[in-house]
Amino acid sequence: xxxxxxxxxxxxxxxxxxxxxxxxxxxxxxxxxxxxxxxxxxxxxxxxxxxxxxxxxxxxxxxxxxxxxxxxxxxxxxxxxxxxxxxxxxxxxxxxxxxxxxxxxxxxxxxxxxxxxxxxxxxxxxxxxxxxxxxxxxxxxxxxxxxxxxxxxxxxxxxxxxxxxxxxxxxxxxxxxxxxxxxxxxxxxxxxxxxxxxxxxxxxxxxxxxxxxxxxxxxxxxxxxxxxxxxxxxxxxxxxxxxxxxxxxxxxxxxxxxxxxxxxxxxxxxxxxxxxxxxxxxxxxxxxxxxxxxxxxxxxxxxxxxxxxxxxxxxxxxxxxxxxxxxxxxxxxxxxxxxxxxxxxxxxxxxxxxxxxxxxxxxxxxxxxxxxxxxxxxxxxxxxxxxxxxxxxxxxxxxxxxxxxxxxxxxxxxxxxxxxxxxxxxxxxxxxxxxxxxxxxxxxxxxxxxxxxxxxxxxxxxxxxxxxxxxxxxxxxxxxxxxxxxxxxxxxxxxxxxxxxxxxxxxxxxxxxxxxxxxxxxxxxxxxxxxxxxxxxxxxxxxx
Amino acid sequence: xxxxxxxxxxxxxxxxxxxxxxxxxxxxxxxxxxxxxxxxxxxxxxxxxxxxxxxxxxxxxxxxxxxxxxxxxxxxxxxxxxxxxxxxxxxxxxxxxxxxxxxxxxxxxxxxxxxxxxxxxxxxxxxxxxxxxxxxxxxxxxxxxxxxxxxxxxxxxxxxxxxxxxxxxxxxxxxxxxxxxxxxxxxxxxxxxxxxxxxxxxxx
Numbered sequence: 001x002x003x004x005x006x007x008x009x010x011x012x013x014x015x016x017x018x019x020x021x022x023x024x025x026x027x028x029x030x031x032x033x034x035x036x037x038x039x040x041x042x043x044x045x046x047x048x049x050x051x052x053x054x055x056x057x058x059x060x061x062x063x064x065x066x067x068x069x070x071x072x073x074x075x076x077x078x079x080x081x082x083x084x085x086x087x088x089x090x091x092x093x094x095x096x097x098x099x100x101x102x103x104x105x106x107x108x109x110x111x112x113x114x115x116x117x118x119x120x121x122x123x124x125x126x127x128x129x130x131x132x133x134x135x136x137x138x139x140x141x142x143x144x145x146x147x148x149x150x151x152x153x154x155x156x157x158x159x160x161x162x163x164x165x166x167x168x169x170x171x172x173x174x175x176x177x178x179x180x181x182x183x184x185x186x187x188x189x190x191x192x193x194x195x196x197x198x199x200x201x202x203x204x205x206x207x208x209x210x211x212x213x214x215x216x217x218x219x220x221x222x223x224x225x226x227x228x229x230x231x232x233x234x235x236x237x238x239x240x241x242x243x244x245x246x247x248x249x250x251x252x253x254x255x256x257x258x259x260x261x262x263x264x265x266x267x268x269x270x271x272x273x274x275x276x277x278x279x280x281x282x283x284x285x286x287x288x289x290x291x292x293x294x295x296x297x298x299x300x301x302x303x304x305x306x307x308x309x310x311x312x313x314x315x316x317x318x319x320x321x322x323x324x325x326x327x328x329x330x331x332x333x334x335x336x337x338x339x340x341x342x343x344x345x346x347x348x349x350x351x352x353x354x355x356x357x358x359x360x361x362x363x364x365x366x367x368x369x370x371x372x373x374x375x376x377x378x379x380x381x382x383x384x385x386x387x388x389x390x391x392x393x394x395x396x397x398x399x400x401x402x403x404x405x406x407x408x409x410x411x412x413x414x415x416x417x418x419x420x421x422x423x424x425x426x427x428x429x430x431x432x433x434x435x436x437x438x439x440x441x442x443x444x445x446x447x448x449x450x451x452x453x454x455x456x457x458x459x460x461x462x463x464x465x466x467x468x469x470x471x472x473x474x475x476x477x478x479x480x481x482x483x484x485x486x487x488x489x490x491x492x493x494x495x496x497x498x499x500x501x502x503x504x505x506x507x508x509x510x511x512x513x514x515x516x517x518x519x520x521x522x523x524x525x526x527x528x529x530x531x532x533x534x535x536x537x538x539x540x541x542x543x544x
Numbered sequence: 545x546x547x548x549x550x551x552x553x554x555x556x557x558x559x560x561x562x563x564x565x566x567x568x569x570x571x572x573x574x575x576x577x578x579x580x581x582x583x584x585x586x587x588x589x590x591x592x593x594x595x596x597x598x599x600x601x602x603x604x605x606x607x608x609x610x611x612x613x614x615x616x617x618x619x620x621x622x623x624x625x626x627x628x629x630x631x632x633x634x635x636x637x638x639x640x641x642x643x644x645x646x647x648x649x650x651x652x653x654x655x656x657x658x659x660x661x662x663x664x665x666x667x668x669x670x671x672x673x674x675x676x677x678x679x680x681x682x683x684x685x686x687x688x689x690x691x692x693x694x695x696x697x698x699x700x701x702x703x704x705x706x707x708x709x710x711x712x713x714x715x716x717x718x719x720x721x722x723x724x725x726x727x728x729x730x731x732x733x734x735x736x737x738x739x740x741x742x743x744x745x746x747x748x
Contacts, residue, residue, distance in 0.1 A: 010722045016703065041663035045725065046697070048670050052678035053591055053698040056583075063582040063603055410601060529597065 004028060009039050013046065062479035195228075199235065206239070214245075216252070223256070231262075233269065240273075250288075257292070267305070274309075282315070286322065286340070293326065304340065331372075337361045391498045398466035398490045402483060409486075411529060412467045413474070416522035423514070426464070426521030433457045464519025469493030559623050567614045578607060581624065585631050591694040592635040594683055602638055606631045628699050632691075632709045639687040666729070673732055681731040689724035696721055 004012075004025055011017050012025050029036050195211040197203060201218035207225070214228040216235045223239035231248040233241065240256035247264045255272040264281045267288040274292035280299045284290075288305030293312070301315040303322050310326035318330060321338030327345035333352045339360035348368040349355055355367060402409045416422055434457060440450035473489025476496075497515055501508040559580075565573035585606055589599040610630055617626055673681075682690055688710060695701045695709060706721075707714040 007718065007722055011718050014703070014718065014721075016718055037663045041666040044670055045666055049678065049693065049697040049725070049728075050700075052675035053682075053694065055675045055679075057587065057590075057676070057679070059583040059586045060600060062600075063586040064579075407601070410604070411597075414597065414600070 003032065003035050004038075006038065006042070009035070009042055013039065013042055197235065284322065288322075304338075310345065337363075337367075387498050387502060391494050394462075394465055394469075394494050394498075395491055397462060398469070398494070399487060401463060401466060402486065402490070406483070408526060409467075409470075411526035412463075412519075412522050413470050415525035415529060416467045416471045416518065418522075418525065419518065422518045422521030422525060424521060425524045426517030426519065428521075429457075429524050430461070430517060430520055460520055460523050461516060463523060464516045465494065465497055466490065467519045467522045468515045469497050472496055560619055563614065563617065563619065563623055566611075567617075574611065581627055582607065585627065588628065588631050588694065588698055589635055591679065591682060591698050592632070592691050593638070594687070594690070598638070602631075602635050605638075606634045609634060628701075629705075629709070632695060632699065632701075636691055636709060639691065642687075665733070669729060669732055677732060678728070681728055684731045685724060685727050688720070689727050692717070692720045693724050693728065 008017065008021070008025065012022055017025065025035075029039055193211040194213040194215070195209050196215040197207075197218040197220065199217040202221055203218065204221045206222040207220050209224070209226045209228060211226075212229045214226050214231045216224065216231075216233045216237065219236045219238070221238050224233075224237045224241045224243075226241070226243045226245065228243070228245045229247075231243050231245045233248075233250045233254065234252045236252055237254045237256070241250075241254050241258040241260070243258070243260040243262060245260070245262045247266070248260050248262045249266040250258065250269045250271065253270040253272075257273040257276065258267075258271055259276045260279065262277070262279050264283070265277050265279045266283045266285070267275070267290070268285040269288065271288075271290045271292075275290050275294045275296070277294075277296045278298065279296070282296050282298050282301045282303070284294075284303045284305050286304040290306070291308045293309035294303070294307055296311075296313045296315065298313075299316045301313055301318040303311070303318070303320050306323045306325075308325045311320075311324055311328045311330070313329070314331045316332055317334045317336075318332050319336045319338060320328070320343075321340045323340075323342040323344075325344050328343055328347045328349075330348070331350045335349055335351055335355035337355055337357045339358040341358070341361040341363070343363050346365050346368070347363055348370070350370040350372055352372050354369055354371075357363075357367065433453065437450045437453035437457065440453065470486065470490045470493055473486075473491070473493035476492060477485075477489050497511075501512045501515075503511065559577075562573045562576055566577055582603065586599060586603045589602040589606070590596065593599045593602055606627075610627060613630065617623070682693065685693070691710060692706060695706045701709070703714055703717045706717050710717075710720070712720065
């Protein structure tokens with residue numbers, strides 16, 4: 001009789017053979033030593049596998065100890081209470097003032113999203129781009145991209161979410177930037193190009209200029225968007241000016257707003273509406289005139305000329321020597337108010353040193369000066385209230401994160417247990433990410449991605465404390481089982497961290513920095529760990 | 545899990561009461577259940593998943609799921625069998641979500657010829673390799689092979705239960721198990737790379 005193959009022997013041992021076949025096998029085995037050996041070896045292998053797999057090897061502590069009281073109820077009640085406080089804080093402390101400031105800066109419109117995306121000077125194409133067909137086509141393209149990305153990235157949810165968001169925002173930004181070109185517009189590009197719109201000439205379009213040096217002597221009958229090393233506007237722009245440049249000089253007239261992100265912005269001309277500027281040096285000469293308000297963040301600001309409405313500014317050194325129709329709100333290190341200053345509204349200044357005010361200066365209401373103190377004011381109740389509010393806001397953030405991405409939360413929490421690698425990664429990403437994002441921003445296509453990277457980086461930096469706090473909470477209360485328990489630990493951990501950060505003599509600051517790096521590193525490691533595990537989950541590709 | 549070692553009756557009764565109390569929201573009862581089963585479930589997940597991190601995640605998720613599904617548990621059936629079923633489904637779900645091309649494996653393995661067993665080699669492996677070596681080798685196997693071995697030799701599930709958990713035909717379970725054992729031998733003998741090669745070659 002023929003030998004049995006291994007499969008038959010195996011099925012026999014597992015009791016899976018028909019009776020007839022099994023007895024045939026038994027008869028054969030009695031006679032055949034070879035098949036007997038095979039049968040015995042397989043049997044021994046089965047026992048060997050059972051013993052190996054069932055061996056009671058060590059188990060992590062969290063699965064050995066009984067789950068601590070999970071405090072679901074108080075966890076959730078605390079969660080709701082603190083979350084409400086957090087929402088209030090975020091709203092009162094960040095969104096509302098921001099909205100007010102931006103409103104004053106000329107971004108009208110009610111809610112934040114509309115304000116950020118649609119009512120600024122960036123969006124001019126509504127009327128034309130939003131014709132139904134265009135909108136429909138755009139929506140379909142976006143949806144297709146979404147579906148494709150989702151399919152492609154279903155494997156790795158985390159990267160997927162990040163990439164989908166990045167691309168969505170990228171798309172949105174490109175839409176915002178491209179849409180005006182659906183409007184009548186003209187794009188001028190060139191790396192070493194000097195672009196000049198000569199005097200007497202009129203461009204009856206929105207103008208996009210990418211050039212080394214840009215000079216507008218003629219008239220732009222629309223908006224001017226310019227990416228340039230140097231920009232000089234001597235002529236007339238009837239719309240808004242958006243400028244990214246090293247140096248921008250305005251000697252001519254702009255009927256709309258100017259929004260400039262430049263190293264130096266020099267205004268000696270006439271701006272019809274508002275000025276929004278982020279720069280190193282803001283210089284407004286005595287011939288300069290701004291119809292609306294000026295909002296600026298910079299190192300040095302020298303303001304002469306006349307401003308129709310308010311000034312809101314944060315600057316290291318500021319000199320004011322012109323007339324202001326509205327209020328002045330300033331924050332900085334030093335302020336000098338010159339003899340030609342004439343401020344109609346209230347004047348508040350928060351700074352390190354008191355302002356030096358020329359006796360000739362005309363201030364319709366007395367200057368309200370608030371000294372910025374180095375260090376913390378431990379005697380004031382507001383100081384502690386602030387810390388409690390920040391604690392609540394951080395908790396709210398953690399709550400949302402936990403509910404939206406529980407798995408990511410768990411991974412981050414686990415990664416935070418590897419203290420040293422976390423800190424290492426954290427320091428690296430803390431420094432490297434903004435640099436990379438800034439580089440990406442330089443290219444037009446990368447602008448959306450760059451800005452999104454910045455946003456994600458900010459979120460990650462803020463989220464850092466959540467992971468460290470949860471880790472701390474678990475150290476003190478034991479591993480959490482369930483969301484309620486985890487929230488309790490998060491609340492406790494955050495409270496302790498905020499307490500520690502109040503320690504004076506820079507110790508609190510150092511702790512804050514360590515927590516930031518540590519948590520950020522944990523986030524990075526959680527993402528990397530997830531990627532690594534996802535890719536290594538397939539050790540044996542079947543199709544070579 | 546018909547082959548599961550039977551639990552003494554009084555323990556079984558105690559467990560039923562514990563489960564009933566846990567269902568009513570008694571925290572101590574739940575803590576006792578957790579203490580009693582978490583190590584075993586973790587070991588199960590450790591065998592079934594490719595890494596320790598995955599196993600920790602899976603274990604936590606199993607208990608979250610069990611807790612929320614406690615109402616659905618049919619008290620007339622053994623609790624631990626149900627628990628392991630939940631764990632098996634959870635792990636298999638997690639692995640499947642990663643789309644490791646299991647869909648392709650079925651046909652390939654079914655049609656793949658099994659090389660002839662070498663009892664000498666088997667005996668040598670059994671005497672030379674430690675139990676830990678076996679568990680380490682298990683990590684290197686494809687998800688479904690690893691899962692099948694775990695269900696059979698850790699949870700002691702029968703063929704029907706394995707077929708149902710893995711979503712394969714019952715007749716295919718034997719092939720799956722024996723093929724997995726071959727792959728395990730191969731990994732222990734020559735390392736994961738060699739097996740990858742042989743599986744790829746076997747397919748061609």
